Amino acid sequence: MEYRTLPHGGERISVLGLGAGGLTGTTEEMTAVIETAIENGINYFDMATSERAPFFAYAKAFEGRREQILTQMHFGAVYQSGSYGWTREFTEIKRQFTWQLKLLKTDYTDMGFVHCIDDREDLDEVMQGGLWAYMKAIKADGVIRHLGSSSHNPDIARRFLDTGLVDLFMFSINPAYDYQAGEYAIGEVAERAALYRDCEKMGVGISVMKPFAGGQLLDARTSLFKRTLTHAQCFQYALDRPAVLTVLPGVRNMDDLRTALKYVDASPEEKDYSVISEFTPQDADGICVYCNHCQPCPMGLNIGLINKYYDLALAGDEMAKGHYQKLPVHADACVRCGHCESRCPFHVKQETRMEEIAAYFAMAR
Ligand code: SF4
Ligand code: SF4
Structure with missing residues (x-):
């Protein structure tokens, strides 16, 4: 496993992390997936899941290993009903965060992200409504080690960048979105490329969500390019963008994890994604x-x-x-x-x- 260094902080982050949004099965099965990920060198874990259940697996798998792993927790993803919910309600967010720390038997998160923020109105609410102030305050206390956000919108990501306070953020990167195809293909080709370069310049890392455009790129029938790309090609594409430190494939079960881990031993030919040149828009040629x-x-x-x-x-x-x-x-x-x-x-x-x-x-x- 290759590790990349977070410029502000020095943490070593595995280039493959784990997105557990779709993790399913019994607690034992999910725990086994997370433990296998750790045993294979993955040390970076995103904690925006689609259900509350994977948190119990995280708690089991992380026991006795807290210093080995890095957590990316989302302020705004809540699970009171048992399933994922999105809120900006401050009390609920605080309650959720406190519950997560207690369950994981830890007193901090490595990364604390404003969860899924894609429009300016929402950004204003976060910045003026107290959530950002709260996050900054608990960062000062060491409860959050690094501030960040998750977004699909380069304009919003840039606004967080401009605060000078974020060390890492989560962004949706794949050849389709960068080439203006798909639901989250937000921003011009050049705007997205400039964002990645400016992050690198400012020492801000990127963790990548949706490396396969929600799975669409892995199947010619659904691919936005009518052509199948492989896991290794999508990972390598994302990892070659400036500032990218880690890619977080959404893993549902052990089979998905084993498929993702094949990237570690993939040959340069298997990682070669130059086939995307077939879809290069004119302004990127x-x-x-x-x-x-x-x-x-x-x-x-x-x-x-x-x-x-x-x-x-x-x-x-x-x-x-x-x-x-x-x-x-x-x-x-x-x-x-x-x-x-x-x-x-x-x-x-x-x-x-x-x-x-x-x-x-x-x-x-
Ligand atoms: S033109 Fe030839 S020598 Fe120059 S970079 Fe290309 S391959 Fe290398
Ligand atoms: S193949 Fe073309 S795009 Fe790829 S590294 Fe070489 S010059 Fe750059």
Whole structure:
């Protein structure tokens, strides 16, 4: 399992986390799924479930392991009826949070998220109605270690980013939504890409929900592109976006977990998602998506990473320059052999781009 570091805090987060929204079965069965996830290196757990029942499994599976795992709790998801409910009612939210901590025998959550906020009116209510103030206050007391939010809307995510107070947020990322297909394809292609870059620049991580667009991308009959993508392709696509630290597939049972875990040992060919070039909208054609389908470069350039660091540097990310300098081979080693251009399904003019990148970083030194 690969782990990525949360910039503000230093926690090491497994690139595969667990979304338990659809977890079903007896408490023993659900506990076994969570324990198997932990045994396989997963340490990041989202706690917005569709029923109250999985919380009891979390409690069992986490017993004696609190320091090994990271919890992402949602302020606004409530379970008084036994099933998921959404509220902004402050007392109910507090009651739910207190219940969760008690059940899990812990006195803190690693991540405390304003749950599912997609419109400005709702945002204003959260910011002015006391919930945000409450969350900030308990963060100051150490009860929440990192503040964040979950949203499908890049405009709302950006507003949280602008508070300067969030360390991580949950966002729906997959090739369909990024290419303006599907229910939650909110925002322009460039707006979404700019959001990910700005998060990276500000040291804010992203945990990814809906990596398969609610399962639609996994079946050609329902796929928004009329083509099946695999779990590994969807995971890799999300993990290649700037700022993404972890992807949270919604796991229903042990079979789903085992399928997701196959990503850990998947080959580069299995993770190659360059097939999405078939659906690239006009305004995204010619833009590098960092997929590395064009490898190998005879000069040993990591083409995807070089392009990513360049885009981040252009967006004002000071760290990106340092990351670029640490690469073993730089853009100035490009001999314009044309191999990558002939392989790139996104029609990126990489020879010219490498020249531009080399000149940029030479100036930036
Ligand atoms: S140049 Fe093309 S194939 Fe290579 S990483 Fe960029 S998008 Fe992928
Ligand atoms: S054109 Fe440059 S970056 Fe592309 S494969 Fe050739 S040497 Fe590598």
